[in-house]
Amino acid sequence: MPYALKIALRYLTASKAQTALLVSGVAVGVFIFIFMSALIGGLAEFILSRTVGDISHVTIEAETPDPAILIRADGHVLAAVEPGGLRTATLRDAATWTPLIEAVPGVRAVSPQITGAGFVARGTQVAQVSVTGLEPGRESAILDLEGYIVAGSGRLGAGVVVLGRRLAEDLDLSVGQVLRLQSSNGVSAVLTLGGIFQTGTGVLDRASAFVSLPTARTLFALPQGITRIEIKLDDLNAADATAVRIRALTGLDAVPWTDGAEQLMEALNAQAQTGYFLKSFALITIVIGVASALLLSTYRRRPEIGIMRAMGAGRGFVVVVFVTQGALVGL
Incomplete structure (x- = not known):
């Protein structure tokens, strides 16, 4: 020593x-x-888990087509198609993109979706909602829908809709009751309330309706394609790099969650x-x-x-x- x-x-x-x-x-x-x-x-x-944990880390949305304009030789506009008259923008090759995206390192889950605005009607009571069509079996791929269920089930099937707790209370609805869901296209369907969820986020609990992808196709008159693909990652801090990789792989406009979240990042x-x-x-x-x-x-x-x-x-x-x-x- x-x-x-x-x-x-x-x-x-x-x-x-x-x-x-x-x-x-x-x-x-x-x-x-x-x-x-x-x-x-x-x-x-x-803070990150509460703000970003239940949202898409990378989102791919279909590009909205520019309005068609008919112009005369002298430059005067003869006619134009208003934005409201355009068909919903869709990703037509979603079945091809989904396996490719799932194979990207760091990708935990992929959720093809059809989204749009709509109205839920129960008797004389009407509420505006954001309608999301999810693939059966992928209900909890992004938002843990099953984990937030407080009544009924989060499983989406034919003729089934899942609503937020505040929305169900506003419309005096309970599991098993029938309601009418009408899309912004004017197409409506009579659905059964299969489950009620509560996330603690007012916007989701008061103005969200989840249906199956086939039901959403009927409501929004989209026999093919989807409106967006949501992607969840193992590491949300890798969203920027993963979005770049997905863009290079698919040519689609992949947007990380950090875009538009400058205040949170600051x-x-x-x-x-x-x-x-x-x-x-x-x-x-x-x-x-x-x-x-x-x-x-x-x-x-x-x-x-x-x-x-x-x-x-x-x-x-x-x-x-x-x-x-x-x-x-x-x-």
């Missing part, structure tokens, strides 16, 4: 109360630092910077506290230092002794 290590151990065992106090101080400091790091990191993860970055400063100050405080205690211990051992110096020990040896003592306390 090196002689400096032997002397450092003897100093530590000679004053057990002081050593115990030093070790306790270091342990408490390390615990506080780890606790703060976990708290700040966990808060960021919680808030998360500000929180990360604040957490960094807090952890830095905590670490500095811990280091100063431990260094002060070791400095006091060194000051109290001035007679021993004088004896070692008188016996021929150099300054380097004395420094090694007390640095070793501090390292042992830290370990």
Whole structure:
């Protein structure tokens, strides 16, 4: 055993109360630092999971065609097709794209959808809703529909609709009752309420209706194709890179969730910077506290230092002794 290590151990065992106090101080400091790091990191993860966990990380939507315009040779417009008169934009090769997207590394789930506006009617009560047609078996691919069900089932089949809890309460509906769902195209269908969900998000719980993909095709008069593809990733922080990869693979316009979420990203970055400063100050405080205690211990051992110096020990040896003592306390 090196002689400096032997002397450092003897100093530590000679004053057990002081050593115990030093070790306790270091342990408490390390615990506080780890606790703060976990708290700040966990808060960021919680915010992301609550805001992004139930939405698509990458979305592919069909491009809306430009209105057709008939122009005379002199530049005057003779006729134009109003946007409301255009057919719903669709992705016609969804069956081809879905397997390709699922094979992209990092992709957890893919959900082909048909979306649009509509109205839910129950007697004289009418409510405007956002209608989403999901593929049976993929109901919980993006939004954990099954996990949020509070009554009935989240399974979507022929003639079945799932509504949010607030919407069901507003229309005085319960599972098993019949309602009429009409799309913005004017097509309506009589459906049975198969389930009621509650996410805690007011917009979803009050204005969302989920039906099966075949039912949505009937409502929106889309015998083929879909309106969008939603993609969920294993790592939501990889959304930008994955969107670029999907664009290169399919040629479709893949949009990551970070587009349009600048305020959320700024808030998360500000929180990360604040957490960094807090952890830095905590670490500095811990280091100063431990260094002060070791400095006091060194000051109290001035007679021993004088004896070692008188016996021929150099300054380097004395420094090694007390640095070793501090390292042992830290370990």
